[in-house]
Amino acid sequence: MRNSKWYEQPNELGDIVVSTRVRLARNVADYPFVSRMSLEQKQELIQKVKQTLESANFSSDNPIHYIDMAALTQAQAVSLAERHVISPDFTTQREGKGLFLSEDESISIMVNEEDHLRIQVLCAGLQLHEALDMANRFDDLFDSWLTYAFDEKLGYLTSCPTNLGTGLRASVMLHLPALEQSHNMGRLINTLSKLGLTIRGTYGEGSDAKGALYQISNQVTLGLDEKTACENLKGIVMQVIDQERQLRAGYVNEAMEDQIYRALGILKYARLLSYDELMNLLSLVRLGVSNAIVPNIQIGTLNSLIINQGAASISSMADHEVKSEERDRIRAQAVRKAFA
């Protein structure tokens, strides 16, 4: 049996919190920042990371594989970004970029992204401390084999000053249909920014939220340690969850229940599905599962469709170029199978 992916894991708050992501930005003292590195230096660094990981002999039930980004097709590369395994930036100019990815796709180490190392851990549901602990394990490992660029006052030195200090970005992806529908997002964005956090649509900055999925992240990397940053974020996220649950009491009425079941009916029967429509339908069904309206549907099924049914992911799975209509057909087929 294949290793199940991080997003298929059940989790207590999984109905509202889709995922938690923690990433650490690190640079190695022996090399200039990535923008000034030669291709040879980049390859050398990738080799050093590879040796470090091999030496560590991490969990054999979730092995880490190396992916040479330059060897991928564009669809394969973008598919990784769609699945949140890498940043969108990591899909362009891929020569000299290396990715170390665990089999469950929860751990990814990008080498030669904006910084030398980007250590990322993804978990289902709200697991900030667990994700941070796991990222720290890799951080400690690299720290013992490589010399990090570190300043006693500033902390970890990073290519972009916004990451200076802890180099930590912790993000939580939330499903907030009631907050969205009640036009409370503007107020929430303001409140969060005063607290040093940002909230935005799931796929990229400034993008519209698809399927009522929002990502809340820390902005401040100076003046507080990683654990405190995660603690703060968790506290705020719990309050947002609370607001969402309260608003749902008035939002989920009989007409909404009808919409939820219609969405399920369309997911089970449609022959063509665009990704945007899929996200909207999944949002309704997730609300139904969360509010105990729709029985017998696993949150992991919904997560898996969100993660794996993007355009590039479908193209990279097929063995030929996939055009828009064929993609919608393949997607609808996969969705029917998932709900069968």
Add this chain to the structure above:
Amino acid sequence: MRNSKWYEQPNELGDIVVSTRVRLARNVADYPFVSRMSLEQKQELIQKVKQTLESANFSSDNPIHYIDMAALTQAQAVSLAERHVISPDFTTQREGKGLFLSEDESISIMVNEEDHLRIQVLCAGLQLHEALDMANRFDDLFDSWLTYAFDEKLGYLTSCPTNLGTGLRASVMLHLPALEQSHNMGRLINTLSKLGLTIRGTYGEGSDAKGALYQISNQVTLGLDEKTACENLKGIVMQVIDQERQLRAGYVNEAMEDQIYRALGILKYARLLSYDELMNLLSLVRLGVSNAIVPNIQIGTLNSLIINQGAASISSMADHEVKSEERDRIRAQAVRKAFA
């Protein structure tokens, strides 16, 4: 087990032809036309019809029951019109109006509608001669017990001159989504009117066609006998069916298949359904069944929902006054059960 209704019977052309209806308008020489009858005369006529039917001792497996229209609630009366068992006119000023209805609802005899007798036979699919034969059996029966108002030159005398002659109105209800979508209905209406036929939406004159259901009827009752009128109508209906089938070849593509399956998904899962939406969804599913896209659905199931899910029919089934939203809930429930 209850007697299955006429519309549940399978029929060869049932995918496109929903139903055939034949009705004969007859008046009795001993009485003035209905508009000039006293209540006593009306009651007397109802008694005579009752005695005639009792004397005939028709099929015991499909008994005919008497319904005093004045004893019904408004919802019960309108429900009969929704199910095409009576005319809409028969639901108003119901004192002195009597209905004889067979258990399968295929045979109905309205007493004191516009004419003294309206003998109506309903069949599933295209069965003009069968329906006419059945109507003629009742016509012959009444003819032998009552004296019809009949003129050697004009034929049967009727209250409205448009029915003079044979007193026959033969109608066929057709499902014509491809003709409708290809904007061919205007041309068809013109052609049919030149041939002495009319086509119109299913529920009443001038009404929009719901669910792409159209009714083609003869208009001419003078100068040709009943059998010839039915023969003509059948010939034209066969041509219309042929046009519809040809147009579907271009009309039913992958996008339409998607629409058909989505309609099925909504019917199976919706919690609220208006009658208009139900008709549109059933139209798509009928197209899917007809074109062998959707398997395992009986045409009788679709017919039954068309016939029985009108507002008044739902109200008359419930034991209390049913408001709009509750009606949509009850309807959605019945539809889910039908497709389960």
